[in-house]
Amino acid sequence: MIVFHGSTEIIRQPLANAGRRNLDFGTGFYVTDLRDQAVFWANRPVNNNRPHWLNVYELDMDGILNSGYHYLRFSSYDFEWLEFVVANRRGEERWQTYDLIEGGIANDRVFNTIELYAAGLTPREDALEKLRYEKPNNQLCLLRQELIDRYLHFIAAEEVTSSVAVKGKEKK
Numbered sequence: 168m169i170v171f172h173g174s175t176e177i178i179r180q181p182l183a184n185a186g187r188r189n190l191d192f193g194t195g196f197y198v199t200d201l202r203d204q205a206v207f208w209a210n211r212p213v214n215n216n217r218p219h220w221l222n223v224y225e226l227d228m229d230g231i232l233n234s235g236y237h238y239l240r241f242s243s244y245d246f247e248w249l250e251f252v253v254a255n256r257r258g259e260e261r262w263q264t265y266d267l268i269e270g271g272i273a274n275d276r277v278f279n280t281i282e283l284y285a286a287g288l289t290p291r292e293d294a295l296e297k298l299r300y301e302k303p304n305n306q307l308c309l310l311r312q313e314l315i316d317r318y319l320h321f322i323a324a325e326e327v328t329s330s331v332a333v334k335g336k337e338k339k
Contacts, residue, residue, distance in 0.1 A: 169322075170198035170226045170307065173209030175217040177324040183312040191252045191273050192308035193262025196315055198224060204272070204304050206327050221325045226307070227318040231267060236314060241270030244277060244298035246291065253285045266311045271303025 172178060181196040188194050199205050202221070209219040232238060241248040252273055254261045262268060273281050280297045283289035309315050 168200060168226045168228050170200050170224050170319075171202050171205035172196070172198045172222040172224070173205035173207065173327070174220050174222060175209070175214050177220050178222050179321045181309070181315050181319065183310055183315055189256050189258050190308075191255060192268040192270070192306070193255055193260065193265075193310055195262070195268075195308040195310035196319075198226065198307050198309070198319075199272075199305050200307070201305055204306075209327055219327045221327045223322040223325065225320045225322055227320075230318050231314060234317075236266040236311070237264060239265045239268045239270075241268075241303075244271050244295075244301050244303055246295060249281065249284065249291075249294060249298065252281060256281075256285065262308070262310060266314050267307060267309055269305065269307045271301075272306045277301055 172181070183195050186194050186196065190197075205221055206219075209221055241251070248270055251261055271277075277298060280289065280294050284291065284294040309319060
């Protein structure tokens with residue numbers, strides 16, 4: 168499976184423990200199979216005045232699934248996804264028992280719902296009703312360095328601006 172990571176750096180050898188804490192699926196290396204989502208991430212306003220890179224990888228999902236790694240997949244924005252994301256953002260580290268987690272990203276469209284629910288200002292039923300109409304983007308969080316080293320292979324990096332990629336440019 169081809170996956171992408173939007174960044175201000177070319178990342179040939181990703182690290183599982185280099186990410187921020189208390190994210191949706193824990194501290195790991197995040198990729199997506201949605202190219203536009205990674206390009207958007209690389210071009211976030213916080214990255215202005217820096218290069219924007221789309222890192223492209225091959226992820227051997229068959230190898231991962233056949234090797235006994237603990238894989239958790241959320242197919243929708245449902246109660247289990249909501250509780251898992253909120254718990255991790257609170258620092259509960261439910262992600263610790265998994266090696267790879269896949270599911271929707273808590274992007275701008277769903278962030279407010281999550282924050283209101285986490286603060287106890289929106290009942291669970293209301294939060295789930297709002298999330299029900301959202302089509303999830305997709306993110307995969309690789310949580311173990313061993314998994315990254317064995318099953319995620321760097322292919323290329325493309326410099327990107329907005330939704331247009333400039334192929335073949337790579338810093339040495």
